[in-house]
Amino acid sequence: MIEYLDVHKAFDVPVLSGVSLTVETRETLSIVGPSGTGKSVLLKTTNGLLVPDLGDVRIDGISVYHSKRDALAEIRRKVGYVFQYAALFDSMSVFENVCTGLSDGEERRARTPETLRKVCDALEDVNLDPALVLHKLPSELSGGMRKRVGLARAIVGRPEILLYDEPVTGLDPVNTAAVSRLILEIRERTHVTSIVVTHDIEQALEISDRVALLTHGKLRFVGTPADFRTSDDPVVRAFADRRVAAAAALQLVERGQPEAENEEEP
Amino acid sequence: MQKLVAKAVRGLFARIGRTAESVFRHAGQMTLLLWGVARATFTGRVALGDVVTQLMSVGVGSIPLVAVTAVLSGVVTSQQGGYQFTSSIPLYVLGSVVTSSVVLELAPVMTAFVLIGRVGARITAELGTMQVSEQIDALYSLGRDPVPVLAAPRIIAGTIATPLLVGLACFIGVFAGLVAARFAVGLGAESFLYGARMYWHSWDLLYSITKGLVFGFVIPLISVHMGFGTRGGAEGVGRATTSAVVLMIITVLVLDATFPPLFLN
Numbered sequence: 001m002i003e004y005l006d007v008h009k010a011f012d013v014p015v016l017s018g019v020s021l022t023v024e025t026r027e028t029l030s031i032v033g034p035s036g037t038g039k040s041v042l043l044k045t046t047n048g049l050l051v052p053d054l055g056d057v058r059i060d061g062i063s064v065y066h067s068k069r070d071a072l073a074e075i076r077r078k079v080g081y082v083f084q085y086a087a088l089f090d091s092m093s094v095f096e097n098v099c100t101g102l103s104d105g106e107e108r109r110a111r112t113p114e115t116l117r118k119v120c121d122a123l124e125d126v127n128l129d130p131a132l133v134l135h136k137l138p139s140e141l142s143g144g145m146r147k148r149v150g151l152a153r154a155i156v157g158r159p160e161i162l163l164y165d166e167p168v169t170g171l172d173p174v175n176t177a178a179v180s181r182l183i184l185e186i187r188e189r190t191h192v193t194s195i196v197v198t199h200d201i202e203q204a205l206e207i208s209d210r211v212a213l214l215t216h217g218k219l220r221f222v223g224t225p226a227d228f229r230t231s232d233d234p235v236v237r238a239f240a241d242r243r244v245a246a247a248a249a250l251q252l253v254e255r256g257q258p259e260a261e262n263e264e265e266p
Numbered sequence: 267m268q269k270l271v272a273k274a275v276r277g278l279f280a281r282i283g284r285t286a287e288s289v290f291r292h293a294g295q296m297t298l299l300l301w302g303v304a305r306a307t308f309t310g311r312v313a314l315g316d317v318v319t320q321l322m323s324v325g326v327g328s329i330p331l332v333a334v335t336a337v338l339s340g341v342v343t344s345q346q347g348g349y350q351f352t353s354s355i356p357l358y359v360l361g362s363v364v365t366s367s368v369v370l371e372l373a374p375v376m377t378a379f380v381l382i383g384r385v386g387a388r389i390t391a392e393l394g395t396m397q398v399s400e401q402i403d404a405l406y407s408l409g410r411d412p413v414p415v416l417a418a419p420r421i422i423a424g425t426i427a428t429p430l431l432v433g434l435a436c437f438i439g440v441f442a443g444l445v446a447a448r449f450a451v452g453l454g455a456e457s458f459l460y461g462a463r464m465y466w467h468s469w470d471l472l473y474s475i476t477k478g479l480v481f482g483f484v485i486p487l488i489s490v491h492m493g494f495g496t497r498g499g500a501e502g503v504g505r506a507t508t509s510a511v512v513l514m515i516i517t518v519l520v521l522d523a524t525f526p527p528l529f530l531n
Contacts, residue, residue, distance in 0.1 A: 049403050073409045081407035087400035100408050153408075 001025050001060060002161065002193065007045055008054035015041050016052070017217035028187055028194040030204035032239060033214035039197040040084070042214065043163050046195065047079045048072055059161065077103065080154030080192075084166040086146040088138040094149050095134045098122055101156040122156035123149070125189075126182055144175035148182070155186060162186070164196040168203055176203065183207050201239055205229070213239060296491050299413070303421050306414035316419035324385050324420070324486075325427030329434070331380050336435035339372040340364060340442030348451035357453045361461025364443035369470050373435035374477035375522055378485065381428060382514045386489040389420055390510040393493025394503040402494065417494070420486045428482020429475045436474055473529055481518055488514050 002023040009016040015038040023029045031039045044050040045057050048064050057064045059075050067075065080101070088097050098119045120130040126148040138146055147167065154162060164183065168176040180203045187194055187207075198204050204211050205225040213221040213228075213236055221228065221236045229240050306312050347363045393416060396402050405412045440462070447453040492510035496502050 044403070047407055049406055076407060076409040079407070081404070083400045083404060085399060087404040089401055089404070090395075090399075100405075100410070 001058075002046060002195070003058040004042065004045070004055070005058065006055040007042065007052045007057065009038065009041055009045065009050065009052050015217055016045075018055070019214070019217070019219055020055075021212060021219060021222065023193060023195060025193050026187075026191050027209045028183075028196065028207060029210045029212060030196045030198055030208040031212045031214055032198060032201055032204050033220075035199075037214050038217050039214055040165050043165055043195060043197050046161075046163055047076050047081060049081075077157065078159055079161045079163060080157065080159035082147075082151050082154045082162065082164045082167055084169055086138070086150035088146055088149055088153070090138055093135050093137060094123070094141070095119055097138065097149060098153045098156050101153040103157065118156055119152075122152040125155060125186065126152045127178065128152065144171055144178070147171065147175075147179065151179075151182065151186075155190070155192075158190065159192065161193045161195075164194065164198070166197055166199065168198065168200050176200065180207055205240075292491070295495065296487060299417060299491050299494070300487065302411075302413040303418045306411070306418045307422065311411075311414040312418040312422065313414075316415065317422050320419045320423030321427055324381070324423045325430060328380060328384055328427070328431060331384060332377050332431050332435050333438050335376045335380055336368070336373060336438040337442040339376055339435075340368055340439035340444075341446040343367045343372065343439075344443035344446035345450045348447055348453065352451060356461075357447075357451060358457040358461035358464075360447055360451070360453055361444070361458035361463075362465040363461075364447065364458075365440050365462040366465065366470070368439035368443060369436045369474045371522075373439050374432045374474050374481060375518065377428065377432050377435045377478065378481040378518045379515070381424070381431075381482070381485050382511060382518065385424065386485045386514050387507050387511050389486060389489035390493040390496075390507045391503055393490060394496030394506045397494060397496045398499050398502055412494070417490045420490055421483065424482045424486035425479060426482070428485070429478035431482075432475055432478030433471070436471065473525070476529070477522065477525055480521055484517055484521065485514055488517060 004019050004021040007016050007019045008014070015036075019038075019042055021029075031042065033039050041050055045052050046059075046064070051065060056066065059078065062071065062075060064072065064075055088094075089100070092100075095116075099115065101122070102115065102118065120134070123130045123133065128145065128148050133141065133145065133149070138149070141149065151167075167183065168179050171179065183194065183196065184207055186192060196204065196207065205228065208225060210223060211221070211225055211228045212219055215235060221231060221233060223231070228236060231237060231240065344360065344364050347360045347367075348357070351357055351360055351363075393402070396416075402412050402416075405415060444455055444458045447458050448455065489510050492506050492513070496506040498505070
């Protein structure tokens with residue numbers, strides 16, 4: 001279980017202003033919201049990549065910020081992180097990149113058949129052919145393939161929690177659907193707890209048990225996809241229905257209000 | 267008018283305050299980095315393979331450029347010294363001038379400048395790119411500390427390789443000066459070496475190598491620190507690299523200026 005307890009974070013201006021949220025074990029929760037409202041910042045506080053100014057994050061009851069260095073390293077091993085642009089190590093091959101997701105001991109035995117099998121399994125899990133990509137450098141892969149290698153690196157160590165930061169940003173519709181399907185398959189197969197930060201509301205509603213809407217650093221809505229679709233909240237409705245969002249934006253433009261000031265604009 | 271002066275004074279103090287804050291912040295962050303590197307090194311968390319890889323890059327990879335710089339330093343010193351000494355001072359003194367100039371000053375400082383351009387800028391750009399493309403975050407998220415993996419091998423390799431490069435630059439520079447003296451002013455090797463021995467202190471070479479040790483430590487330290495602190499995409503990497511090069515040059519020159527009063531007087 002992941003608990004966010006009154007998390008505050010500011011970079012010159014407040015980004016998160018008291019977010020409290022619980023994600024149950026084996027649940028998939030999507031966080032949606034306009035750009036710059038702190039979705040990725042909240043995700044990065046989960047495994048200590050960013051330290052909140054106030055508040056705490058607990059994983060299975062253990063505080064991420066009040067634990068010793070070894071405990072934090074242990075927590076991080078439980079958590080797989082899929083970065084927005086994959087964040088693969090440029091100088092390493094796909095095999096070496098995926099190997100870094102294994103434990104230290106396993107990585108040191110990188111050339112053993114067992115490690116090779118684990119890496120190949122992870123690549124096959126994300127629909128990549130190991131024979132084709134294993135020895136390639138990240139620069140030799142397409143954007144979609146890089147994202148899938150990033151996902152393979154995150155799942156190879158069999159984490160209990162997976163954090164996805166904008167997993168479909170920059171992908172074409174075919175790859176977007178493929179990544180969504182992968183997230184669902186991984187959840188079914190490994191029963192992992194997942195948090196997905198996304199702009200793609202269709203994807204969020206398709207893959208999630210619950211959806212959280214973050215606006216201006218605060219949670220505006222947390223509920224099931226069905227509740228999200230039927231919510232009366234105009235901000236939620238603007239997100240749930242792109243046509244409503246477009247109409248609301250158009251109305252504001254016609255009234256002469258700049259789009260940037262529109263708080264309800266997705 | 268009074269308001270304008272008050273505004274200008276306020277602006278000046280604000281600028282001084284911001285600069286002081288920046289200096290203290292950098293100093294604090296570098297101290298923490300240094301502490302992390304020392305702890306990683308003495309607890310055996312730095313992989314020998316990573317250090318060897320960096321030694322090849324920093325040390326072996328820099329040999330050709332350091333050699334060229336040393337040859338040119340020796341040749342220019344010899345030619346200009348020969349031009350000034352002709353028909354005024356005994357020519358064998360040229361041996362002493364070339365040897366002292368190369369060993370005490372030119373070899374360590376020119377080697378440091380080569381390393382700033384070739385190694386320091388590369389380290390900042392490399393780590394800065396890793397920072398802005400979230401590769402450093404990826405290391406953290408995989409439970410790995412970037413200090414033993416990225417920072418320590420580079421700083422250890424710089425500290426080991428630079429004194430050796432300085433020693434090599436001393437030898438090559440003096441030899442190049444000797445050959446140039448022969449062709450420029452007709453000073454034979456024996457006379458050159460006679461002059462060189464006349465004013466030679468065995469401490470000089472140690473002094474030069476000590477400079478190399480200090481420069482070899484601060485260059486990767488600054489470049490790693492600036493790389494880790496990079497923000498803001500490709501433009502940020504460019505800005506960080508430029509700032510790192512400027513900071514490394516100033517630091518090397520300031521340290522160079524502190525050496526004579528500390529060790530030669």
